[in-house]
Amino acid sequence: MMANLIQKDREIIWHPYTQQAEMVDPLGIVSGKGTILIDTNGKKIIDAISSWWVTIHGHGHPYIAEKIYEQALQLEQVIFAGFTHEPAVRLADRLLEVLPGKMSKIFYSDNGSTAVEVALKMAIQYWRNLGDGKNPRRSKIIALKNSYHGDTFGAMSVSERGVFTLAFQDYLFDVEFIDAPTKENIDSVCDRIEQTGEVTACFIYEPLVQGAGGMIMTEQRLLNQLLEYCKSKRILCIADEVMTGFGRTGRLFASEYLSVQPDIICLSKGLTGGTMAMGVTACTAEIHSAYISADKTKTLFHGHSFTANPIACASALASMDLIMKAETFDAIRRINYQHLQFEKQLKKSVFFTEKKIQNVRVQGTILAFELESSSGNYLNTIGKKFAKLSLERNVLLRPLGNTVYILPPYCITEEESQKVYTTIIKVLGLL
Template identity: 45%
Template sequence: MSLNIWHPFTQHGLGEPIPEIARAEGAALYQADGTKIIDAISSWWVQTHGHCHPTIIAAIQEQSAKLDQIIFAGWTHEPARELAEGLSDFLPKSLAHIFFSDSGSTAVEVALKMALGYWHNRGDARQKILVMEHSYHGDTIGAMSVGARGVFNQAYAPLLFDVGTIAFPEAGAEQATLDQLEAFCRDSDSPPAALIVEPLILGAGGMKIYSPAILAQMASICRAYDVLFIADEVMTGWGRTGSVFACEQADVEPDILCMAKGLTGGVIPLAVTAAKDAIYQSHLSEDRARMFFHSSSFTANPIACAAANANLGIWREEPVQQRINGIIASHREFSNELKRKPNISGLRQCGTILAFEIDDGAGDYMSDLYMSDLGPLLLGFFRDHNILLRPLGNTVYLMPPYCISRGDLNTVYAVIEEAIDHFRGC
């Protein structure tokens, strides 16, 4: 009997087609028969410079012939050292310690353990984690615990730990969110250990956007009450919001920053959790019981580190910011066209990310969002038109690789407009 593949976030009982991709280049995916599919969401938000970028592929090929894998507990290698040094050109100097892992979810788990370990090793019994409503930080247990609760994790509720939740800072209600955060922080009976946020835009929660000013004020409140501030830049990092990291736009230096996805240009899994010196020092001791107890078999895999080093080289040597700015401008032009459509709402943009809702009566909340009947219809429509878009329920969003041509963008825009017209009244 042959084994069957169980795909993520796929209800196989619906019998929906699962296309097979044979190769990829730039912003294009190709099926075996040569059919071109435009990748308009960077293959789940990971691709930054495009598929099979020659610089990254060459680095992977060269490294795989020299050193493919080595335990990173008590051993090291040159690609990891080069990457740690290279990241200093992109991160605030205060984030002086780099911990490697292998996915965004794992990077968040590492951050949470660092935060709790920091307070534990200082002899302070702080255990409460604060989160933002509608947030998403991954699908492992800790990451699910600090994300929104809904249909996608209700079966695992007994495993999830309790958190303190602040409201999403909706326009006009931002002060209420800030007041709520401050109330949590000044609770002397149960002071929080950390606040974790997706800076500027909540991805899987429906591409919900808030301002750099609010991000800065949240960080300031945490600093005033000695609460650690964790920035989950797994999706927002590496240019998605218009700057290399979203926190830059708020002039915020988090205590801990998580990155993955675009770290290797989206080619191979690798993650980093960067921490301030105080976090590291709290674990530094001659007592082995105070060490940071976390690892995975492929921590700092040399091939993945080589890919990340090539990514840093692309950022230094190619006009990446110019490409990002071009996408931002194109989205703004397209937004002016979308404003004329009667059946869309919530049109918004954050850097290279453009999002809106096709009105279908679905609710705003994440549990309703993911169960929107319009979602599978939109997914099928885009698939049939050879566009890779994966709506979040009735929320349509664009997040293309930076190499996408204006011609391909225009094709995507045209198909989106066709979809809006097609589903009018649904």
């Protein structure tokens, strides 16, 4: 172990989402097992947010590690244009068996942002490829306010205009942003879509839970109604399940709660159990058929050096083996039950009655609430204070501005969950 790890880090590393002028010393982590991270001083920390929502089975899972090792010895990488390999074919086959809707093709990329980029390109070029005089040329994109779809330029364009995109506003393409549907606004939201006429190519949305936007939860009946309206207008529907996929909302995919299914689905994060970087964009046969042509300009010109990396595919297959086990969904149901009990506790607490916390909510393995604050944006410093006080008590929580959330690995024990809840109560008392 490098003796001056932190000092050297500060000299040569640029960390994400971190203002360089006020950066505090990062915490050195040497190992992880299950829900626990161990720092350079030997302190054990409960990872209550699955390390940015990816380690769904916990850290250092021996089964996934074994499959990665076996694959690394056999085939670690091969160009995926004109070549293929068994892990990629097996993974695509398994995904198509379980994905909602009528998905027919799998396109591999590197992460959640690129999965979204591919989806947008698929949808836009789909309408261009159909340009035969009978189909209108559709180019407009609709997205939800408060959405977050990634940090590449296409993904930023369909994300909420705010602090994440501020420096790049002039470079982002125009998008029609609509409110998330509620009982009060569903008719007006549909009217907004109607006003776009026949020029809308697609609608991209995070089903049921808008993650980085503040764990905003949408009622499934209303989202269904909105999707149904989009379908009636021949608008392609893109479900960004990068965060909500693989059990996060209580079912394998959040779209399973809905009767109206997407035309395109984006996946990443839990796809490989958090062990390897990988993205997937799945689409229907109808979309893929628009790219089958003697006209070579109707090709989807997109790819990545590490497209369908065999080791990443192997880790995803191992993760799927684990998530399809009955005990995994038993754990998901148990986490949900504990969250619901803690939700009741919070709503009965003095913090809720005195409005120090608001809008306590649960969806599957996700629990979230807002801290009382004059500002609800991402730069709100109350979240940093909450994170610091939690970490001092050996619990990793990373609020989104003033939104506190728990999003644990499925291997978290009842005792570890209780430790997280107790820590939250203690920290609320110190704010």
